[in-house]
Amino acid sequence: MNNKIFVTQCFMPPYEEYINEIKNLWDTAIVTNMGIYHQKLEKQLKEYLNVPNLSLITNGHLALELIIQAMELSGEVITTPFTFASTTHAIVRNNLKPVFCDIKYDDYTMDPYKIESLITDKTSAILPVHVFGQMCNIEEINNIARKYNLKVIYDAAHTFGVKYKKRSLASYGDASILSFHATKVFNTIEGGAIIFKDKYLENKIYNLKNFGIRSKEIVESVGLNAKMDEFRAIMGLCNLKYVESTIQKRRKIALRYYEKLHNIKGIKLLSHQKDVISNFAYFPVVFEKEKLGIDRDNICTFLEKENIFPRKYFYPLVTEFECYKKEFSTFKTPVAKYVSDGILTLPIYPDLQLEVVDYICERIQYIINK
Ligand SMILES: *Cc1c(COP(=O)(O)O)cnc(C)c1O
Numbered sequence: 001m002n003n004k005i006f007v008t009q010c011f012m013p014p015y016e017e018y019i020n021e022i023k024n025l026w027d028t029a030i031v032t033n034m035g036i037y038h039q040k041l042e043k044q045l046k047e048y049l050n051v052p053n054l055s056l057i058t059n060g061h062l063a064l065e066l067i068i069q070a071m072e073l074s075g076e077v078i079t080t081p082f083t084f085a086s087t088t089h090a091i092v093r094n095n096l097k098p099v100f101c102d103i104k105y106d107d108y109t110m111d112p113y114k115i116e117s118l119i120t121d122k123t124s125a126i127l128p129v130h131v132f133g134q135m136c137n138i139e140e141i142n143n144i145a146r147k148y149n150l151k152v153i154y155d156a157a158h159t160f161g162v163k164y165k166k167r168s169l170a171s172y173g174d175a176s177i178l179s180f181h182a183t184k185v186f187n188t189i190e191g192g193a194i195i196f197k198d199k200y201l202e203n204k205i206y207n208l209k210n211f212g213i214r215s216k217e218i219v220e221s222v223g224l225n226a227k228m229d230e231f232r233a234i235m236g237l238c239n240l241k242y243v244e245s246t247i248q249k250r251r252k253i254a255l256r257y258y259e260k261l262h263n264i265k266g267i268k269l270l271s272h273q274k275d276v277i278s279n280f281a282y283f284p285v286v287f288e289k290e291k292l293g294i295d296r297d298n299i300c301t302f303l304e305k306e307n308i309f310p311r312k313y314f315y316p317l318v319t320e321f322e323c324y325k326k327e328f329s330t331f332k333t334p335v336a337k338y339v340s341d342g343i344l345t346l347p348i349y350p351d352l353q354l355e356v357v358d359y360i361c362e363r364i365q366y367i368i369n370k
Pocket of ligand 1: 062086087192
């Protein structure tokens with residue numbers, strides 16, 4: 001391959017559509033602070049996701065920090081080490097203690113049967129991740145949360161457009177956060193949202209994302225600035241029109257990978273979850289080195305030489321980060337450690353050609369057989 005094939009590529013709407021929309025901003029000169037495009041995008045997202053309560057935020061990470069603050073969590077939060085830095089940072093930056101629960105080998109989400117033993121009298125919430133858009137065991141997590149009176153916040157950054165039993169996956173739990181970062185299935189360049197169950201949180205979130213300001217002369221909480229501006233809201237409005245067709249394209253690519261790779265012994269793919277409609281955000285593959293005789297790092301190095309750039313995602317585990325490794329260990333989450341050491345996410349984005357997918361699979365097959 002002469003061109004470099006990266007793991008993902010930002011979806012861009014047609015240039016003219018975006019330019020036409022932003023022209024209006026020069027007429028009004030209102031470019032931020034919950035303007036008309038901000039309102040319009042919130043409304044369209046509520047309709048598209050079919051959720052009653054949604055607040056646009058400047059990015060997914062601040063959405064998570066802010067909802068943790070809004071829910072006034074305390075003490076300890078049970079979460080997963082197999083995630084992006086953001087999930088744990090949001091807990092720690094709220095002065096809470098993350099407690100790491102292991103994941104399941106079948107879908108890499110939190111193992112609900114390992115949660116209860118981690119609950120203490122300090123636990124206030126469970127924060128699982130619908131990792132790669134795979135649904136957590138929401139029924140079981142919900143049962144545990146009810147039994148111990150805990151809140152459940154899902155990091156649903158990978159989950160835009162995923163449905164479970166015909167409902168948006170992000171509508172389960174007390175709250176979920178979405179990310180609209182450039183690399184995600186739906187993007188506003190940088191952006192995110194909070195989806196929440198209780199209407200009473202609406203004003204609180206609105207105020208918090210605007211410095212805690214309730215009205216001109218009343219500042220009621222120690223808020224932050226997490227507002228989305230009009231340029232990015234317009235990017236979202238333009239992109240939302242294409243999200244269905246891009247998911248369909250992703251679907252074709254994922255099926256092609258599946259077709260080519262599922263028979264190879266030692267390569268573990270995700271399998272279809274019952275009643276779930278996926279968004280095909282990622283195509284993660286775990287290389288089981290004891291069966292293959294070659295490990296993930298060697299496969300990755302070989303592919304990079306061939307101009308194919310998959311990602312070791314998520315590697316290292318959060319508990320192995322410089323900033324956390326002194327405090328936490330990985331031996332308590334052996335499944336997460338195994339997955340993290342064997343995983344590669346393969347290139348997937350709407351415009352990736354099927355011939356390129358075939359080529360990537362052929363190269364993987366080659367290095368494994370060698
Ligand atoms: C992308 C991502 C985030 C953070 O979202 P940003 O919009 O980039 O701030 C949080 N959690 C997970 C799992 C993510 O993949």
